[in-house]
Amino acid sequence: MQEFVFFDALRTLIWATQWTLLLSLIAFTCGGALGLILMVMRISPIRPLRWFSRFYIEFFQGTPLLMQLFLIFFGLPVLIGYNISPLLSASIALTIYTAAFLSDIWRGCVEAIPRGQWEGGAALGLSYLQQLRFVVIPQAFRISIPPSIGFLVQVVKNTSLTAIIGFVELTRQGQILNNVTFRPFLIFTMVGAIYFLICYPLSTYSKSLETKLSRQA
Amino acid sequence: MDYTLSFSFILRYWELIVTSVWLTIRICLIATVLGLSIGTIFAGLQTTKLPIFTAPIRAYVEIIRNTPFLVQLFFFFFGLSSMGISISAYAAALIALSINTGAYATEIIRAGIESVSKGQLDAGYALGLSRLQVFKDIILGQAVRAVYPSITNQFILFMLGSSVVSVIGAQELTYAANFLQSRTFRSFEVYLFVTVVYFGLSYFFRMLFHAFESFAFAKIPER
Numbered sequence: 001m002q003e004f005v006f007f008d009a010l011r012t013l014i015w016a017t018q019w020t021l022l023l024s025l026i027a028f029t030c031g032g033a034l035g036l037i038l039m040v041m042r043i044s045p046i047r048p049l050r051w052f053s054r055f056y057i058e059f060f061q062g063t064p065l066l067m068q069l070f071l072i073f074f075g076l077p078v079l080i081g082y083n084i085s086p087l088l089s090a091s092i093a094l095t096i097y098t099a100a101f102l103s104d105i106w107r108g109c110v111e112a113i114p115r116g117q118w119e120g121g122a123a124l125g126l127s128y129l130q131q132l133r134f135v136v137i138p139q140a141f142r143i144s145i146p147p148s149i150g151f152l153v154q155v156v157k158n159t160s161l162t163a164i165i166g167f168v169e170l171t172r173q174g175q176i177l178n179n180v181t182f183r184p185f186l187i188f189t190m191v192g193a194i195y196f197l198i199c200y201p202l203s204t205y206s207k208s209l210e211t212k213l214s215r216q217a
Numbered sequence: 218m219d220y221t222l223s224f225s226f227i228l229r230y231w232e233l234i235v236t237s238v239w240l241t242i243r244i245c246l247i248a249t250v251l252g253l254s255i256g257t258i259f260a261g262l263q264t265t266k267l268p269i270f271t272a273p274i275r276a277y278v279e280i281i282r283n284t285p286f287l288v289q290l291f292f293f294f295f296g297l298s299s300m301g302i303s304i305s306a307y308a309a310a311l312i313a314l315s316i317n318t319g320a321y322a323t324e325i326i327r328a329g330i331e332s333v334s335k336g337q338l339d340a341g342y343a344l345g346l347s348r349l350q351v352f353k354d355i356i357l358g359q360a361v362r363a364v365y366p367s368i369t370n371q372f373i374l375f376m377l378g379s380s381v382v383s384v385i386g387a388q389e390l391t392y393a394a395n396f397l398q399s400r401t402f403r404s405f406e407v408y409l410f411v412t413v414v415y416f417g418l419s420y421f422f423r424m425l426f427h428a429f430e431s432f433a434f435a436k437i438p439e440r
Contacts, residue, residue: 062419064380066391067412075405079220160285164384171287184295192284199283
């Protein structure tokens with residue numbers, strides 16, 4: 001009996017982990033794309049773009065992800081008259097939230113590139129966007145890798161909140177299993193262990209890249 | 218799209234909102250004080266470099282930082298009640314929040330202590346200062362100054378993250394939002410309003426921490 005519960009639970013949890021990974025992937029790629037646009041707006045010479053991006057970042061960093069999820073999953077359907085599926089709501093909320101943090105991280109990386117690099121690009125006759133695209137971003141990209149991977153850990157952990165709106169990923173599957181088996185310590189230790197197996201290697205990798213980078217500098 | 222927005226009903230519930238904001242602030246402040254105490258003790262123990270202390274503390278920090286808070290919350294809330302320990306949602310939330318923030322505090326404070334260079338300690342001893350004087354006059358101010366931005370940032374993230382405890386029925390601001398929503402069915406207005414309240418809260422604390430920083434650390438040079 002004991003073993004039956006353990007292996008059955010483990011198989012179900014591993015199945016649910018796919019959804020956690022998929023959500024993390026969606027959040028990171030879509031959030032990254034939106035974050036890149038916001039970052040370019042944030043450092044652009046055009047003031048309204050800067051203001052918009054700054055407000056976006058402050059607002060979504062300054063409010064709970066859970067509220068953003070509720071607003072999209074429960075609030076938006078009332079307004080538009082259509083229901084939004086948990087997967088879509090979760091993807092939208094996680095994308096919006098992730099973009100705010102990634103654009104802020106990447107802005108720091110771009111600003112770390114000395115002014116002279118921009119001026120060098122300008123001296124070669126490159127336009128503003130060309131300077132950004134061919135001179136600054138390639139250099140900023142290198143230093144942005146460790147903090148971005150570090151933030152990926154937060155993204156994976158944040159996907160657990162989608163359990164609250166009923167999306168069946170790892171945490172929600174754990175809740176369901178707990179309701180069936182009444183073995184919370186066993187189930188949530190397994191759930192936690194799976195998250196740990198995903199996140200810990202990423203944290204360690206991010207940290208080792210960071211030390212490698214600071215040694216080169 | 219023939220839905221008319223209405224926010225006026227929220228005014229009728231102002232007492233609930235104010236109480237809930239206070240509950241959110243209170244649970245976060247208590248958990249932060251407990252978490253900082255855990256962090257200070259553990260970071261202090263880590264400086265001894267004794268494996269009996271450092272190995273379990275490392276494990277604690279890494280496990281908490283690499284698993285979602287929601288899972289930790291479920292672990293304590295459902296776990297403790299399955300052991301026959303009857304525990305209120307509020308107490309479970311407080312325990313989970315403190316243990317969670319304790320891990321982050323340990324890491325931040327450890328980095329703060331390590332940021333004070335050894336040469337300064339040696340210089341202090343060379344001037345004939347006692348260990349206590351060195352700690353009080355040299356290490357403490359610099360370490361506090363070094364960790365202050367991380368700790369206050371962490372506090373704001375932590376406060377926003379604490380909205381999750383409403384899931385197990387602990388009463389705070391998000392719980393009030395869900396209650397209002399089920400009363401009025403105006404989910405968009407309620408969640409938008411509460412989101413803005415959270416934004417106001419995080420803005421308020423950011424300003425407060427900033428004001429305190431320029432007041433308290435004016436005399437300690439930034440390195």
